[in-house]
Structure formats: C-alpha cells, structure tokens
Amino acid sequence: MIVFEISNDEERFVFLVWVLMVSDEEACKGKEFLIQHHPSFRVLWNLLSRLHLCTVIVEDHYVDWVYRDSYYFYYSSKHFNYSRFCKRLCIFSGALEKEFYDCTSEEVGKRFIGSIVIRPIPGRSIGRTLLAPRYFLPERELCQIRLAKYKITVYGKQLTVEAFPYSMQDGETTSCAEITILNLLDYYSRSYPEYRYLLPSEISKLAELNSYERRMPTTGLSYELISKIFCEVGFYPRLYSAQKMTKFRHILYYYIESGIPVALGLKQGPEAKHSIIIVGHKATDENTLGKEITGVYDQETDDTIWTCDIADTVDTYCIIDDNREPYQLSSCIEEKQMKEQSGLLKLNHCEIEYMMVPLYKRMIMEAADAYDICLSILASKKLGIKDFLLMSCFFEGVMTAERTELKLGTKEMPIVMRLFMASSRTFRKKRDEQFRKEKREVRDLYNITVFPKFVWICEITTKELHKKGLVIGEIVLDATSSAEVKTDSFIIIHYPNVICRRMPEDYSEAKNIQFEKINTWFPFERFDGNLENVVGQVRRISDND
C-alpha cells in the first residue's frame, strides 16, 4: 500500500506525475504544460486542488472490471504492451492520525471523499470515479443532485460514498457516447434492480448490430443509437430534439427534478459533437420567480388563470462531462440569433441538439403533457382552484383586508407551480412523514388512496410560501395515463381545505367526482425525495474535522 499526503502544489505535482506515469521529458516542462496537453493530469489537478489537505491511498494491481473488459476485447490484441492492471486511488480528507491499517472503517469512513481508477492508458487514464460532490462544488453553493450509494472495500475497510459515476473516454473502446451510456447504466443498475450494467464490449456488440461499418476503434454513436441501446437493456427511453421543441428547457428541468439523470447531445462547432449527463441543478433563484407568467384560458368560465413555473428559475445544471471534472455547473441559456427570434439553446456555449431520457416502462405520460393537464385542471370550472380558494378557511385567516379581492391566480399574484415525477412509494413515504403532525386527516386520505408505480405531481403555492418551502396544494396525475385522457388522469387534487381523490375503479365515474372537505388544514412542506441537497464545502487550511 502506498500512502501520499498532499498539502501543496509541489506534492500534488509529484504525485500526479508518478501516478499517471508522465515521462521525465514532459514532467520537466512543468505543471502548466501538462494542464494544457495532458487531459488526465488537468482533471486530476483541478480535482485535487479543491482539497487543501488530503490523504491518498494507492492500491496497485487493482482489477477494474470495465478496463479489464476493454483490455480483453481490444488492448490485449495490440502490438505494444498494455498492462491488465489499474491503480485505484482512495482519497480521504485531511491527514490520517494513525496508520491506515490501524483505523476502523468508521474512522476512515467519515473522511472518505471517494475513489478514482487510473488506467494504464496514456493521456486518458481516468477510469471509474466515484466522488462525493460536496468537496467539488463551488463553496457554499447549494445544488440538488441525484446520487447513488456505493460500497467500496479498501484494504479490508468497508466504506461508502454517495456519488454519481464519472469516467473519461479512452478514445479507442469508448468515446463520450459510450461513456455516457456506461456512467448512466452504472448509476441506474446500482439504484434499481431492474436494470443491468453494460460493459464496453457489450455496447460495441449492440452498436455493431445497428451499424454498417466496424465499431473499433470507436467513432462515437448517434443519439438514436444511444437511445436504441437503452431500449436493449430494459429502458423505454424518450428522445427529444432541442430545436423542434419550444419548451425544451422546461422539459429538461421537469425530468431532472424527477431525479432522472438525462443524456444531452451537444454540437461543438460544425462537425464535432459531444455527449454529457445532467444529474442535478443549482438551487432555484428566488429573485427570478414570477418574471415569466403563463396564462391559461378556460372557455367555460371565460376566465384566465395565471401561473409561474419554478422551471423558469433554474438555468444552471450540474453535469458529468468526461472532458472536465465531475459535478461542473453549466448554464443552459437561450441565445437569440440575429434574424430568427426563436433562440438557440446552449449549454456551455455548445448548441444542445438532443436529450435522451431513460424512462421506465410504466412512465407513459410525458412531462409536457403532464404540465398541460395540470394547467387545464387549475383553470377548469369544475376542478379549478379559484372557487375553492374563496371557500378556504386557511385563506380567510391569512387574507385580512384584501379578503374580498382574492388575488391568487391573477397576473399580480400568479400561482407558483413545480412539476416532477416520483415513485409512489417515495411520495407516500414523504407525505406520510410530512402529514404526521396536525394533518392527520389528509394523511389518512392519502394513505387509503391507491397509486400506480409512478405519479406526476404538480405542487402549487404562492411566492411567499415558496420561500419558506411550503405548498398549498398539489395535483397528482397517473403516470401510466396517456395524454389523450387529459384531466381524467388525475388521482388527487388537493387544494386548501378540500381534496378530491379517485380510486382505480373511478375511471368511468370521472364526471361524478366530488371534493371532500378537510377540517384541519395547513400548508405543508415541499416534496424533496428525488434529489439530494448538497452544499459545496468551504475549503479550510486544515481539513481535519
């Protein structure tokens, strides 16, 4: 076992030169040269620079299953020798107070930052990497990220890390497209037993079945082919084209907010393309909430209800890009072209072409349809919110002088909406916890309602309550319904002091639905079961806890 304690640039440089087997000639040219010309050095340098003081345990002769697969199906047949073995770096914050072997799993577990596999491939050495994001996000920046729990055994110590997998492409068996598939499947297979992992040789075989020329060395995969490969492993993916959709940014947010990492195809210039994964987003910018307002007209009532969408307050996403360090934040902005008024959607100055969303087979209703249905429900004569607000005891208590001018749903006070999908198991669990105190009536009603495996939820609130993390109601839609069913897809409509629920047998009784009164009602907490809240750690001089 080799142990390195790294506390300054010099030690970091010496370590990286050694672990990446940089030649003496290149090493003499200095750190700046290596950062410019050696992608692995650059990424590792940037990662380790974020840690003031860290201890790195190096496992030599490490067998990485992904690299082994690439080795046997490709590298072993090369003329020049490639090693079968990798190195694995296990990184701990601060200095270890005693010998690693003398520490318990709990002692080192508290300091465990993550692991990085170093492949014996010059220039593209970074293999499977699992790092806790809080060490690598900008300081004090709050982000919401989808993570999976990984168990790692290091010289007999059982450690865990919550991370999203990262890897660099090796350029021969894997390009950015294959890496996107590998990283996404690594996450999904870890989180859900329905899905299996694919090795590079398996991806290559699947790609070969759908190609007209050789696959090795890889020249990348089209997004249609990436989507097809996901179909082969049990997903029911949906492929969106950014330029053919007006609400692409919103759709992206809804899926990320649902805890579904998505793959994004980018155009870097006229010929070059790139693929990345989006795993989370920066916390919403409260100052921009209400800047964009959507009106929904209902012909029956001849009235318009105004809403604003939380999706409009999020434009910075957390990405896994194999050209950069993991957990980078990038802005997704619309650039208006000179004559064309429809903007070009860009992430990190690259035009977004495609989004591939790996959906489960029972996720039939799409995000855009769910949003439209929720808007229709809010504005409708029978199911809409406005009449119920007037009857609400809660608002009677809150609105005093302006009681007779109930403004929620107007341009001046639009209804704030947040749309996401959740598994009904997680949703029930969270709501059961949140309704435990003082809201038993609602809790019991939720508990006796039957849900499908996945539901779309549209939380509704006011701007003021949103700042406090509270909501005043929600619309729960059946995710197994299709768009044609429209407002008949609702399972629960929950407004202040009233609730309407439908059981599976009520489908044919859609016209006879009734709202039940809730006597004791209060605003309740926003659902937060899909993404982890991660705050970028403040980097101290000493990282000893």
Place this chain on the structure above:
Amino acid sequence: MEHTYRLEDTLENLQRILQSQFEMQADAAKFFVCLLVKDQKQNAEEEDLQTELWYLEKHDRYTTPIFESRFSISFTELKKNMAELLFQQFGTLIDDKEMINFSTILNCFLAVYRSGTIIQKRECCVYYQALNWKKMHASQEYFCVEEILPKNGENVCEHLDYIRDKKWECNLCSKENCHANLENFSIILNGLCERNVFKKYNSMYRFVI
C-alpha cells in the same frame, strides 16, 4: 421586475385573453396576436396564411378546424404597449381585405417591433408615406425620398385627422398646409435608419424586413 407573459391557445382565444386581461381593444388585440405569431415564427407558411386570413375576416366566431390550431406567444408589457401604439398610429393601413398588403405591412411593423423602437409622433408622417409606397409596390424594395413625399397639388396636409387626434405631430404642417420637402424628409428617414427601421444605400432606402 419586467414580466414576460406566455400564452398558448387558438387565435380567437388569444385575442379574448388580450382583451380581458390586458384591456386591449378588439382590433388592437387581433393585430397584436398576428404580430406575435409572425414574430415567434414557430409555424409553417400555411399557418402564417391562416393567421392573416383570420385577421382579415371579420366574423365573430370561427368553427373551421384550421382556426382551432394552437399558437404560443410571449411578450412583455413594454412590447404590448409598442404594438398598441403602432396599431393606433398606422392601423388603417391594414384595414382592407388585401392579404398581400396585410402581409407586406405586417412585415414592416415586425421590423419596428423587433428593433424595440417606437415611431415618434413627428416621424409618423414619413413612416406612413413609406408604408403606403410599400403597399403600392409590394414587390419593390428600394425607394427614394421623392417617391414618398406627399403629392398634393394644393399642398394641403393629407393626414390632418391624425394630427387633430394628436396621434401624430408634424413640424412641417402649418395651418393645414404641408411643407414637406426632400431635406426634412431625409433627416427623419436617416434618423429611422439609425434605429434599424430602414436601411440606406446611396440615396435609396428600404425597409428592414
């Protein structure tokens, strides 16, 4: 905070929403819907024609399926005010049933709308004259100043109604007599060129479309 309003509905309902929620007059609301649909350019050419047809027909209700298409529009209060002003100042130019004229003039208005500028009251006459020329010469691009000068043998102002209603102002109008000449029209045209309403090539001008 400046708000952006987004709406998605049929042409008729969009007009209704603008009238009820933004207190626009029916004609101005209809005009604004057409302008926005064209501005946001989401639709194929046949749907552009659909919008123009909808504008020119004065029926109250439409049941033909083609008018049930849904359109998305978005605008700010400022843009709405600009469009209302445009309509107030020059709406009569699109008040006939000639689709080609409507389409041509709407394109000209779109350039003003997109440039984010307004036609000042004292510039209205010049702009109107240019629009009128464009209406007569839809297939031509370039005009010279002489072609848009008011041609009235008795030098009587042709736009007194606008001036009396205070929709326009004119320094060149004195006691109902028009004193427009090449020089002062050119000055105003050049000012509009700076704001991207027209483009000048040698001594000829064209609309920015």
